[in-house]
Amino acid sequence: MLEFVQRYDVDSEILTQAVVNYARERLRLNPVPLDGTRSRAELTAAVGETITPDGIGGVEALRIFDELLSRACISVDHPRNLSFIPAAPTKAAILFDLVVGASSVYAGSWLEGAGAVHAENQALRWLSDLAGFPPEAGGVFVQGGTIGNLSALVAARYRMQTRGGAAPGGGRPTVWRIACGAEAHSSVEAAARVMGAELLLVPADAEGRLTGPALAHALDTAEPDVRDSVFAVVATAGTTQFGIVDDIRGIVDTAHERGLWVHVDGAYGLAALAAESVRHLFAGTADADSFIVDPHKWLFAPFDACALIYREPALARAAHAQKAGYLEVLETADDWNPADYAIGLSRRARGLPFWFSLATHGTRAYGAAVEKSLATARAAADQIRALPYVELVREPQLSVVVLRRLNWTPENYYEWTEKLLRTGFAFVTPTVHEGETVTRFAIVNPCTEPADIAAILGSMA
Numbered sequence: 001m002l003e004f005v006q007r008y009d010v011d012s013e014i015l016t017q018a019v020v021n022y023a024r025e026r027l028r029l030n031p032v033p034l035d036g037t038r039s040r041a042e043l044t045a046a047v048g049e050t051i052t053p054d055g056i057g058g059v060e061a062l063r064i065f066d067e068l069l070s071r072a073c074i075s076v077d078h079p080r081n082l083s084f085i086p087a088a089p090t091k092a093a094i095l096f097d098l099v100v101g102a103s104s105v106y107a108g109s110w111l112e113g114a115g116a117v118h119a120e121n122q123a124l125r126w127l128s129d130l131a132g133f134p135p136e137a138g139g140v141f142v143q144g145g146t147i148g149n150l151s152a153l154v155a156a157r158y159r160m161q162t163r164g165g166a167a168p169g170g171g172r173p174t175v176w177r178i179a180c181g182a183e184a185h186s187s188v189e190a191a192a193r194v195m196g197a198e199l200l201l202v203p204a205d206a207e208g209r210l211t212g213p214a215l216a217h218a219l220d221t222a223e224p225d226v227r228d229s230v231f232a233v234v235a236t237a238g239t240t241q242f243g244i245v246d247d248i249r250g251i252v253d254t255a256h257e258r259g260l261w262v263h264v265d266g267a268y269g270l271a272a273l274a275a276e277s278v279r280h281l282f283a284g285t286a287d288a289d290s291f292i293v294d295p296h297k298w299l300f301a302p303f304d305a306c307a308l309i310y311r312e313p314a315l316a317r318a319a320h321a322q323k324a325g326y327l328e329v330l331e332t333a334d335d336w337n338p339a340d341y342a343i344g345l346s347r348r349a350r351g352l353p354f355w356f357s358l359a360t361h362g363t364r365a366y367g368a369a370v371e372k373s374l375a376t377a378r379a380a381a382d383q384i385r386a387l388p389y390v391e392l393v394r395e396p397q398l399s400v401v402v403l404r405r406l407n408w409t410p411e412n413y414y415e416w417t418e419k420l421l422r423t424g425f426a427f428v429t430p431t432v433h434e435g436e437t438v439t440r441f442a443i444v445n446p447c448t449e450p451a452d453i454a455a456i457l458g459s460m461a
Contacts, residue, residue: 082442090360100350121138156263181236208242235264237291271298302353321340400443413439417429
């Protein structure tokens with residue numbers, strides 16, 4: 001009765017061709033359509049019921065996706081999609097994502113996925129080398145920055161606990177704490193909630209950075225029970241809001257003097273390690289204990305892939321490796337089991353599309369592509385300075401450009417955003433900074449040109 005799962009017949013061949021044709025045509029689009037979004041009621045009326053007792057057939061399901069469902073999704077790889085942190089996967093990475101799905105590889109253990117894990121580890125090695133981590137460093141590709149940050153912080157707390165971290169008077173703190181800057185990503189707060197921990201928020205300097213001196217002051221002036229409950233510090237290498245890079249060097253020195261783990265959240269910004277022009281901004285990362293960077297953001301991989309890398313992987317393995325009788329077969333000294341280094345056991349080989357694209361194009365091409373985005377951001381800042389009706393909120397440090405339209409209300413920003421999306425021209429969303437509604441360009445697509453920026457700015461006139 002379930003032979004359909006394995007059987008490859010005429011219908012399977014027809015569906016294969018249809019799927020390949022769809023993928024081929026989507027890859028050929030230049031530029032891709034921006035598309036948009038639709039309400040639940042609209043989609044219910046247009047799509048109807050797709051899950052039925054006897055099925056609707058693969059070709060019909062693909063038609064519904066192509067003509068209705070996919071058109072109700074905003075294309076993250078459109079060159080004028082500048083909202084949140086979009087993505088721009090290479091054609092090679094997209095194509096290999098098809099291969100990964102077709103290969104049915106379980107990539108949680110070396111025993112079952114040695115070849116895939118070996119390739120993923122080569123990609124992780126390149127990132128480790130960019131960051132200046134030692135040869136023994138390593139980690140795993142997880143779903144995204146939230147899981148990456150959470151996993152690193154779980155390892156950090158485990159290290160403190162096993163070192164005998166104690167509150168004043170002995171015993172463990174009633175609440176563990178993570179120190180971070182005011183501009184840290186929301187996932188750090190989410191990780192703290194999941195862990196039953198709290199944040200020690202350290203005020204930013206005038207440039208919006210967490211600095212070593214500010215961290216030292218916050219720790220040294222905190223109540224003893226607060227100070228002694230801090231087990232890790234999160235430095236941000238490229239904030240989502242502004243692309244600001246914290247004083248990583250100062251943070252590492254201050255934290256390590258106090259025996260604290262330093263995790264660098266570089267989900268967006270650490271991709272810029274590939275660009276020689278801004279590599280100096282990340283000084284100190286080489287001495288951190290762990291970091292993340294999401295290839296699906298600014299390293300041209302498809303969703304979902306976050307590289308989580310530890311200076312001393314054995315510490316992370318002690319915190320994360322799951323134990324069970326049926327897992328003992330995986331416990332071979334020379335094997336590298338990715339599932340031992342993060343939250344979760346089951347995993348697809350999500351790092352392979354990134355590896356394949358790196359292997360295909362070479363690392364120099366990656367550096368040039370990141371430099372292109374940085375150059376476009378600088379051009380955007382120049383254009384804004386030249387226009388009388390807009391102004392920069394802050395000079396861009398990486399590839400996020402935040403600006404205000406003079407004399408606009410919040411409603412004006414939202415109406416403008418809706419109009420750009422409705423006409424299929426661009427996707428640029430407002431953000432709120434210090435109570436003021438402004439807008440921002442997140443430029444991570446090397447196909448985004450200064451002319452695209454000029455056209456978007458022109459629509460604000």
